[in-house]
Amino acid sequence: MVTAVPPLSLRRAASVRHLGPNWYASVMGTAVVGSAGIALPGPVHALNGVFAAFWALSLLMLAALLCGRARHWARHRDQARADLLNPGAAPFYGCLAMALLAVGGGALTTGQGVIGTPAAVALDSVLFTLGTAVGLASAVAVPYLMAVRHRVEPGQASPVWLLPLVAPMVSAAVGPLLVPHLPPGQPRESLLLACLALFGLSLLAVLLMLPLVFARLITSGPLPLALTPALLLVLGPLGQSTTAVGLVADAAPGVVPAPYDRGLAVFVLLYGVPVMGFALLWLAFATVHVVRARRHGMGFAMTWWAFTFPVGTCVTGAAALARHTGLVMYDVLAFVLYGALFAGWLAAASGTVRGLLSGELLAGPRPAPVAPAPATARTRSGAVR
Numbered sequence: 001m002v003t004a005v006p007p008l009s010l011r012r013a014a015s016v017r018h019l020g021p022n023w024y025a026s027v028m029g030t031a032v033v034g035s036a037g038i039a040l041p042g043p044v045h046a047l048n049g050v051f052a053a054f055w056a057l058s059l060l061m062l063a064a065l066l067c068g069r070a071r072h073w074a075r076h077r078d079q080a081r082a083d084l085l086n087p088g089a090a091p092f093y094g095c096l097a098m099a100l101l102a103v104g105g106g107a108l109t110t111g112q113g114v115i116g117t118p119a120a121v122a123l124d125s126v127l128f129t130l131g132t133a134v135g136l137a138s139a140v141a142v143p144y145l146m147a148v149r150h151r152v153e154p155g156q157a158s159p160v161w162l163l164p165l166v167a168p169m170v171s172a173a174v175g176p177l178l179v180p181h182l183p184p185g186q187p188r189e190s191l192l193l194a195c196l197a198l199f200g201l202s203l204l205a206v207l208l209m210l211p212l213v214f215a216r217l218i219t220s221g222p223l224p225l226a227l228t229p230a231l232l233l234v235l236g237p238l239g240q241s242t243t244a245v246g247l248v249a250d251a252a253p254g255v256v257p258a259p260y261d262r263g264l265a266v267f268v269l270l271y272g273v274p275v276m277g278f279a280l281l282w283l284a285f286a287t288v289h290v291v292r293a294r295r296h297g298m299g300f301a302m303t304w305w306a307f308t309f310p311v312g313t314c315v316t317g318a319a320a321l322a323r324h325t326g327l328v329m330y331d332v333l334a335f336v337l338y339g340a341l342f343a344g345w346l347a348a349a350s351g352t353v354r355g356l357l358s359g360e361l362l363a364g365p366r367p368a369p370v371a372p373a374p375a376t377a378r379t380r381s382g383a384v385r
Contacts, residue, residue, distance in 0.1 A: 015362055016068050017076045020083055022302050023065055024095035026352060029308025031058035031102035033345050034110040036315040036338055041322045041331045052114050055106040062103050069096075087150040094138045094164035100131030101167070102309070105174035121181045128174055132198070135167030139205065157216035158223070159233040159306075161209055166236045169202035171195070172244040173316075176251040188255045192248060199244050206237040226301040228293035231286035232310045238279035239313030242272040246320025268324045276321060276333075279314050300351035302361065307344025315341055 034054035037047060073080050083089040104127025112120040142164040146152060175195035182188045213234070217223070223231065249268045252261040290298075315337045322330035355361035 016072045017079055018362055019065075019068050019072050020089055021069070021092040021095055022089070023068075024062075024092070024099040025302065025305035025309065026348070027058050027061045027065060027099035028095060028102045029305045029312070029345055029348060030054055030061060031099075031106045032309045032312030032315075033341065034058070035102070035106045036312040036319075036341060038110045039316045039319040040334055040338060041319055042335075048110070048113065051110045055103070055110040056114065058103050058106065059111070062099055065099070084145065085149055087146055087152045087156065088158070088160065090142050090145055090150070091158075091160045091163045093142060094135065094167045097131045097135030097138055097167040098163075098170045098309070100127045100134065101170045101174045104128045104131060105170075105177055108177045121178070124174070124178060128171065128178060131174075132168070132171040135164075135171055138164040139168055139201070154212070155216060155220040157212040158227065159213050159230045160227075161213065162206060162233055162237065165202055165205040165209060166233075166240065167202075168198040169206075169237055169240045169244060172198040172202065173240050173247055173313075176244075176247040179251040179255060188251075192251055192255050195244065195248055199241060199248070202237065203241055210234065222289060222292065225293045225296060225298040227303055228289050228298060229301075229303040229306040231289050232283070232306040234282050234286070235279055235310035235314055238275050238282065239310065239315070239317040242268075242275050242279075242317030243313055243320055245271055246317070246324060249324065265324065268320065272317065272321050272324075276314070276317055279317070283311075283314070300355065302352070304344075304348040304351055307348055308341060311337060311341045311344055 031054070034051040037044065037051040037054070084093075104124040107115070107120040107123045107127070111123075115123070146161075172195045175191055175198070179188050179192050182191060222228065245264070245268050249261075249264040252264045255261070256264070315334050318330050318334040318337060321327075322334060352361065
C-alpha cells in the first residue's frame, strides 16, 4: 500500500504547530547584541556596521516569526489555546512585547544610519506603541490566568513567570529615545513621565514575584536541567530598570522642570548602583547553577536564549552608570558583560540553527514509551501452547 504524502501546504502548517511564543526570545537576544554594543563607552564606532547588522537580522527574524505565529494561530488554535492555559508557556507571551520593543528601540540606536532618521523614528513609533500595548496586556492577562485558570503549586515557581512583568520595563527604557522627536512641551513631558510610570509598574510587580522564585529554589532544590538557564531572566528587570532610569535622566533636561531634572540624575546613582550590585550577585548565583546543570548533562534548549537579552540589559545598565558617574570601573564592567553577552549569543544561535536543521526544535513532544503489559498466568500458558 502506498502512503499518501500530505500536501506541501499541510506539511508547512504542521511545521509551525509547536512554534511557541518562546521563540521571540531569539529576536530579543539578537537585537540586544546591536543595541548593547552601540551603548558601550569608548571608541567602538568602527563596529557600528556590525551592530547595525545584528539589528537588521533581528528585524528579519521578527518579521518571519510574526508570520509564523500568525499561521500558528490560524491553523493550530487548539495548540495556541493550550499554551495560554499552560503556566509554563503562557508567560512567554511577554516575549512578543519585548521583541517588538527591542527591535523598535534598535531602529533608533543602531539602525538609524542604515534606514535614515525619519524611517527609524516611524518604525520605532509603531513598534513602541504595539509593544507597550501588548506588554501591558500580558502583564495583566498572564497573572490573571495564573490566578483563575492555571493550577500552580509553590514548588512550580519559575523565573519564566517574570517575563510578562518585565515587558513594561522595556517600554520604560525604549520610550525616552522617542522623546526628542516629539513636539516640545507637554507631549515630551507626558511620554517621559509615562516611561517613569511604566518603570514603577514593572518594578513593583517584579518585587512581588521574585521572592516566590527564590523561595522555590531554597525549599524545592535546583530547577530542572533544561530550565536552569532561565535563572538569568532575573537579570532582565535589574539591568533594564537601571538602563531605564539612566535614559529617563538623559532625556529630562529641558523636558521636565527644575529641580526634577536634576533629581532624576541623582536617582540614577541612588537606584542604579545598588541594583547593579545585586545583579552581579545574581549573575554569579545563576552561573554556578548553570555550571552544575551542564556537569549533570544539560543539553541545548531554547532556554539558552536567556544567556542573551538579560545580560544585554546589564551591559546597557552598566553603560548608563558609566555615563552618569564617569567611573572607569563601569566602563570595564560594560565591556566584560558584553563579552559574556556575545558568547551567550553564539551558543544560543548555533544551537538554534542546529536544532532547526535537524527538525528537533519544531518537532512535537515525543510520546512516552509504553511499558509492556505484565505477563499473567493466562498469557504465559497461551504462549506455551
